[in-house]
Amino acid sequence: MGEGLYPLTFEPMLRNYMWGGRRLERLYGRTLPPGIVAESWEVSAHPSSPTTVAQGPLAGLTLPEVVERLGLDLLGEHSRDALDRGRFPLLVKLLDANLRLSVQVHPDDAYARTHGGDLGKTEMWYVLYAEPGGEIIYGLRPGVTREAFAEAVANKALAGILRRVPVQAGDAICVPSGTVHALLSGLVVAEIQQNSDTTYRVYDWDRPGPDGRPRPLHIERALDVIDFGPAPAAPIPPTPVSERNGLRVDELVACDKFVVERVRLAAGTAFAGECDGSTFELWGAVEGRARLEPGEGRPAWPSGAQELCAVQWALLPAALGPFTVRTAEGCTLLRTYVPGQ
Numbered sequence: 001m002g003e004g005l006y007p008l009t010f011e012p013m014l015r016n017y018m019w020g021g022r023r024l025e026r027l028y029g030r031t032l033p034p035g036i037v038a039e040s041w042e043v044s045a046h047p048s049s050p051t052t053v054a055q056g057p058l059a060g061l062t063l064p065e066v067v068e069r070l071g072l073d074l075l076g077e078h079s080r081d082a083l084d085r086g087r088f089p090l091l092v093k094l095l096d097a098n099l100r101l102s103v104q105v106h107p108d109d110a111y112a113r114t115h116g117g118d119l120g121k122t123e124m125w126y127v128l129y130a131e132p133g134g135e136i137i138y139g140l141r142p143g144v145t146r147e148a149f150a151e152a153v154a155n156k157a158l159a160g161i162l163r164r165v166p167v168q169a170g171d172a173i174c175v176p177s178g179t180v181h182a183l184l185s186g187l188v189v190a191e192i193q194q195n196s197d198t199t200y201r202v203y204d205w206d207r208p209g210p211d212g213r214p215r216p217l218h219i220e221r222a223l224d225v226i227d228f229g230p231a232p233a234a235p236i237p238p239t240p241v242s243e244r245n246g247l248r249v250d251e252l253v254a255c256d257k258f259v260v261e262r263v264r265l266a267a268g269t270a271f272a273g274e275c276d277g278s279t280f281e282l283w284g285a286v287e288g289r290a291r292l293e294p295g296e297g298r299p300a301w302p303s304g305a306q307e308l309c310a311v312q313w314a315l316l317p318a319a320l321g322p323f324t325v326r327t328a329e330g331c332t333l334l335r336t337y338v339p340g341q
Contacts, residue, residue: 005073006301007283007292007314007323008058008066010051012094013041018210021098023188027129028311039095042313043282045088046195056303063088063315076279076318078338082195087119089338090258092282092313093191094128097183102215103137103162103203107225108177112198115221120177123193124253124260126334127171127235128286128311131186138165138173138181139231146228153219158203163231171235172252172260178227190284190311192336194257200225238262247271252334260336265290267330272296275320279338284313288331295322308333 020038024030030040044051045063053061058069067074067088075083082089106121113119127134140149144161152158162180167173167187175181180202183189200218209215238250246266253260263271265288272295275281283292285308292306292314298321306314316323325333 004057004302005070005317005320006056006303007306007316007320008056009054009306009312009314010043010063011054013044013049013051015039015041015049019097019099019101021096023096023098023129024094027188036098037096039093041091041093042284043090043092043315044195046091046197048197055306056301070317073319074280074317076275076277076338078279078340087195089195090282090336091193091195092284093193094311095183095187095189095191097185097187097189100184100205101182102201102205103158103180103182104199104201105180105222105226106175106177106196106198106200107221111225112196116198118198119194119196121194121196121198122177122255122257123175123191124258125173125175125183125189125191126252126260126286127167127169127173127187127189129188130168134167134186135164135184136167136173136182136187136234137162137184138175138179138234139163140180140228142230144228146223146226149226149228150223153202156206159205165234167235172238172262173234174232174236174253174255176227176232176255178225179231180226190286190334192258192260192282192334245269254339256339256341258336259339260334263325263333263335265325265327265331265333267328269327271325272322273325274322275316275318277319278340280318281316282313282334282336283308283316283325284334285310286332286334288327288329290325290327290331290333292316293324293326295324298322
């Protein structure tokens with residue numbers, strides 16, 4: 001297990017929606033093309049924007065091509081259903097909300113498959129940067145029913161029934177399918193989500209789109225999928241997992257699609273893990289710098305050790321075997337994996 005496998009990094013795919021900015025350049029030293037950049041797709045096998053392996057023997061292959069080549073050794077037993085569909089299950093993005101995003105909702109898998117064929121979309125946000133007073137839209141005000149929502153849309157009064165939640169750097173928010181949501185201006189977030197681009201827009205702040213006309217809304221489908229029950233807690237308080245010798249692990253989000261943990265390493269400490277064939281792991285440095293190495297006594301990877309600095313991501317194949325994450329200066333990372341069913 002792990003023979004010839006190594007952590008994969010990717011060349012990001014950029015998108016320039018109207019709400020983007022330049023913070024990925026200013027805050028993280030990213031080299032960006034001229035103009036605004038709204039999203040950087042960091043690890044993607046979505047057909048619209050697949051990312052390409054940046055280093056090692058698999059360099060130049062897209063993630064869908066790697067899935068086809070490595071199969072279960074890449075995805076692991078927990079994602080066997082995704083492999084049977086020829087899909088990598090998750091997608092990682094960075095979002096620069098220089099302006100507020102449209103208010104949206106995503107369907108679950110069952111609805112999405114019968115209305116377009118793609119997957120549904122549950123996602124989570126980890127706030128990397130927030131201007132003072134930063135907020136998100138997260139759910140609806142208490143007591144809003146389907147009828148009240150439809151009436152607010154008809155009366156152009158939707159803004160008055162949206163629930164605003166303050167956020168700051170380090171907050172984690174889980175956005176299950178069916179939850180009305182939007183990033184508001186002044187935020188940069190890491191988004192970990194199902195591998196889907198299915199979005200129903202319900203409100204766009206009465207502003208024109210890039211062509212000067214209003215962007216289309218998807219009210220009927222949104223009404224079909226919105227969960228009108230109480231919105232979940234947000235932000236989510238972290239749940240301690242372990243703490244010892246300068247290493248602290250907190251669970252941020254746990255759902256049937258993914259688990260996201262925050263791993264904090266003090267200077268000179270290490271995290272020892274193992275990809276044992278059950279699931280791949282996604283590791284993203286969000287503060288500081290870390291180094292991924294083979295576990296003690298394991299042979300060198302074909303690509304050598306992998307350096308990660310904020311805000312870079314690596315995909316560890318499910319059959320990689322033991323590995324170590326080290327830091328000389330201190331680091332905060334997000335660790336994501338697919339849970340067993």
